[in-house]
Amino acid sequence: MPVVSVRSVSKVFANGVQALADVSLDIEPGEFLSVLGPSGCGKSTLLRIVAGLAPPSAGTIEWPAGKTDIGFVFQEPTLMPWATALANVALPLGLGGMGRREREARAAEALAHVGLAGFERVYPRELSGGMKMRVSIARALVTAPRLLLMDEPFAALDEITRHRLNADLLALWQKTGVTVVFITHSVFESVFLSQRIAVMAARPGRIVSDLAIDAPYPRTESFRTSPDYAAHCRLVSARLGEAMAA
Amino acid sequence: MTARIVAPVVMGIVMLALWEAVVRVAVIPPYVLPGPLLVARTLIDDWGMLAPALVVTLTITLQALAAAVVVGVLLAVLFSLSRWIELSLFPYAIILQVTPIVAIAPLIIAWANDVDLSLLICAWLVAFFPILSNTVLGLRSVDRNLLALFDLYGAGRWKTLIHLRLPAALPYFLGGLRISGGLALIGAVVAEFVAGTGGSASGLAYRILEAGYQLRIPRMFAALVLISAAGIAIYLVLSLLSYLLLRRWHESAMSGEG
Ligand SMILES: Nc1ncnc2c1ncn2[C@@H]1O[C@H](COP(=O)(O)OP(=O)(O)O)[C@@H](O)[C@H]1O
Ligand SMILES: [Mg+2]
Numbered sequence: 251m252p253v254v255s256v257r258s259v260s261k262v263f264a265n266g267v268q269a270l271a272d273v274s275l276d277i278e279p280g281e282f283l284s285v286l287g288p289s290g291c292g293k294s295t296l297l298r299i300v301a302g303l304a305p306p307s308a309g310t311i312e313w314p315a316g317k318t319d320i321g322f323v324f325q326e327p328t329l330m331p332w333a334t335a336l337a338n339v340a341l342p343l344g345l346g347g348m349g350r351r352e353r354e355a356r357a358a359e360a361l362a363h364v365g366l367a368g369f370e371r372v373y374p375r376e377l378s379g380g381m382k383m384r385v386s387i388a389r390a391l392v393t394a395p396r397l398l399l400m401d402e403p404f405a406a407l408d409e410i411t412r413h414r415l416n417a418d419l420l421a422l423w424q425k426t427g428v429t430v431v432f433i434t435h436s437v438f439e440s441v442f443l444s445q446r447i448a449v450m451a452a453r454p455g456r457i458v459s460d461l462a463i464d465a466p467y468p469r470t471e472s473f474r475t476s477p478d479y480a481a482h483c484r485l486v487s488a489r490l491g492e493a494m495a496a
Numbered sequence: 497m498t499a500r501i502v503a504p505v506v507m508g509i510v511m512l513a514l515w516e517a518v519v520r521v522a523v524i525p526p527y528v529l530p531g532p533l534l535v536a537r538t539l540i541d542d543w544g545m546l547a548p549a550l551v552v553t554l555t556i557t558l559q560a561l562a563a564a565v566v567v568g569v570l571l572a573v574l575f576s577l578s579r580w581i582e583l584s585l586f587p588y589a590i591i592l593q594v595t596p597i598v599a600i601a602p603l604i605i606a607w608a609n610d611v612d613l614s615l616l617i618c619a620w621l622v623a624f625f626p627i628l629s630n631t632v633l634g635l636r637s638v639d640r641n642l643l644a645l646f647d648l649y650g651a652g653r654w655k656t657l658i659h660l661r662l663p664a665a666l667p668y669f670l671g672g673l674r675i676s677g678g679l680a681l682i683g684a685v686v687a688e689f690v691a692g693t694g695g696s697a698s699g700l701a702y703r704i705l706e707a708g709y710q711l712r713i714p715r716m717f718a719a720l721v722l723i724s725a726a727g728i729a730i731y732l733v734l735s736l737l738s739y740l741l742l743r744r745w746h747e748s749a750m751s752g753e754g
Contacts, residue, residue, distance in 0.1 A: 303644050322648055328641040331745045332663045345649040345659075373745050 251314045252276040253397055253429050254300060259309035260454075261295050269295040271454035272309070277397070277431060282423055284432045284440035284447045286486065288494055292455025293433045297322075297401050300431070321390030321428075323400040327382035329374040329389075335361060336370035339389045346393070360388040365418065380411035387419070391426065400432045404439070413471070416442055420469060437490060441482045442469060449486070451493035458493045461486060530714040535721060538714040546703060546715075550722050553699035556612075556684040557677075557730070560619030564676050567620075568627030569669065576635040576661060577653065586632075593625040597683055601690040611691055615699075618687030623680035630672030634665025667746050670738040677730040685723060 254277050261270040269292040277283055285293050298304040300311055301320055329338045336357050343353035358370055364384040374382055383403060390398055404412045420443060423430055434440050440447050441463055449459045463482050465473065473479050512532045518524070519531035526534055539546065571589070575582035601618050608614035638661055646656045688701035698706075700719045707715040742749040 298644070301648060303647060320648060322645065324641045324644075326641060328639060328645060330642065330660070330663065332666070341645075341659075342649045345646065345651045345655060375745060375747075 251279075253279050253313070253315065253318065255312040255314065256296070256300060257310045257312060259296070259299060259306040259311070261292070261299065261304070262307045268454040270299075270306075271456050273455070273457055274309075275448060275457060275460075277429060279396070280427050280429055282420075282430045282432065282443060282445045284434055284444040285450060286434055286437065286440045286447050286490060287450030287455070288452055288490075289435055291450045291452035293435075293450060294401050295455065296450075297399050297431065297433055301399055318397055319393050319395035321393065321395040321398045323383075323386050323390045323398070323403045325402045325405055327374070327379075327386040329382060329385055331374050333373075334370065335366065335372050335374070335377070335385050338374070338385055339392050341389060342393050357388070357392055360392040361385070363391065363422065364388045378411075379407055380415060383407065383415060384418075387422070391422070391428070394426070396429060398428045398430045400430065402433050402435065405435070412439070413474075417471070419443070420467065424467060437483055437486050438474075441479060441486055442474060447486055449489045449493050451496050458496065459489045461489065527711050527713045530717055534714050535717040539718040539721060542715055542718060546700070546719060546722060549698055549700045549703045549719070550726065552697045553681070553684055553688070553701070553723070554726055556615050556619055556699065557681045557726070560616055560623050560683060561673075561677055561680040563616070563620045564624035564627050564680065565673065568624045568672070568676075569631055571628050572631035572635055572665075573657065573662075575632050576657070582632075589625060589628055592621060597622050597686055598690055601687050605687075605691050611693060615684060615687045615691065618690075619680045619683030622683035622686075623676040626672040626675040626679065627669065628672075630668045630675075631665050634668025635661045637668065638664045667738075667742055667748060670734075670741065674731065674734045674738065677734045678727055681723070681727050681730060 256273055256275040256277075259270055259273045260268070262268045273292075273296060285296065287293050295304070299306050301322055302311070329335075330341070333341070336354060339360050340353040340357035343356060344350075348356075358367075361367060361370060364387050366381060366384050366388065369377070369381070369385075374385070377385065386403070390400075404415050407415065416439065419430075422428075432440070432443060444463050447461045447463060448457050449461065450456065451458045463486075465478055465482065516531045516533055519529060530538070571585070575586065597618055600621075601614070604617050604621075605611065605614040608617060642660060642664075643656070646660055651659070684699065685701045688699045689705065692705065693702060700723050703719045704716050707713070707719065739749050
């Protein structure tokens, strides 16, 4: 039974832009799914609709096992500059009405999980881009959601930081068993991370292929240089190329 | 940092010395232009009369500023909660802002029937708009994704206001407050000029008028110095407040590399 089913979802914005046309997608429990597509093809729109942040123009979002908690990570870290790392991570718990002591304990734990123990009292401006993104991930995970939605979270980071965060994200995924929907426009990133890749095409946004990446986990840096990885990247690139030509 | 203090201080001393020299060499009579030493002397001699006037003017200024903060922020919050209230009220706030205070002060003085109250209203009228418009801008300049996040976690309007919109608006509000501090002082002085009389007690503007009638020009200068000093003090205090509130997180309060 999928965690969430996207059923024939279309989205037409008020200005007449059709961002999505008849998108259907089942997201299975515990999987790591990437949505790959060129920029402007409607990836963010799809994710926002799944999160309930925007309504679809047609079609439905179904939660067969009931609506679950969602964690959301944006492309920008999206932290409150006036709040410490700890207060930023504790925010979702505070909005849910949890008492101060308990939410700070949990937030500290979540920060430790993303490798930021000791940075509790630090303000966002004092953190590097990669560390800010870690805080953002800790905030998304602090409520122990069953579904983690990530919208090109590492696109603005340098490559070294991105690789490190890729590895840490996979470790978190394996440890927590959370279902991840990861949006990216990078073939390499999607192949490295995912069990499954949904390739999107633009104008209107639609899913054109759904590929399994059956390489085993844990995937380490040596996977990045393996022939298996290269073969998958070639295949996914070809599909993306077809999608963009179509 | 030291250059920022030393440069204007040296400049000030040079100008004052020049002024004193010109007055002495050209033998300008004090009722035309008193030298800075005479002004300082008058300030000390007339302190018994000028100090209470300063207190009166400052009291009106600070009361007006406080009222401007309360009304400005409340209206801004109201505007951010309801588009309709904003659409129907904002134009009138602008009309109040663009109408010269000297032109409406006589009306207010006639209506309020109480000089103290009318001075307060005039000073408030000049002071409140920067706070209102800046706070409205700040409440609206919230990161869209942070708003989406609050939405995702089911925070209602109230929690979003308290935990997101108000803190995001703080730097804008403080910017408005700094402008309003100076304006409140100007409003208080101008209104007292127009009224031509102090209320229950005389403020600095009335002392200036009075000194003008009596051709006591040094006293006029002394009162002017006090008004400027008050304006500078208000600005410095508000800047310090702003720095203390923002230094941990806001770019405006960063020193150099940080
Ligand atoms: N709020 C909006 N109003 C109008 N058009 C929008 C809006 N948001 C996105 N679009 C348009 O919808 C299309 C898909 O956008 P988006 O989902 O952000 O793409 P992606 O995330 O794949 O880059 C783009 O053409 C974009 O300009
Ligand atoms: Mg996007």
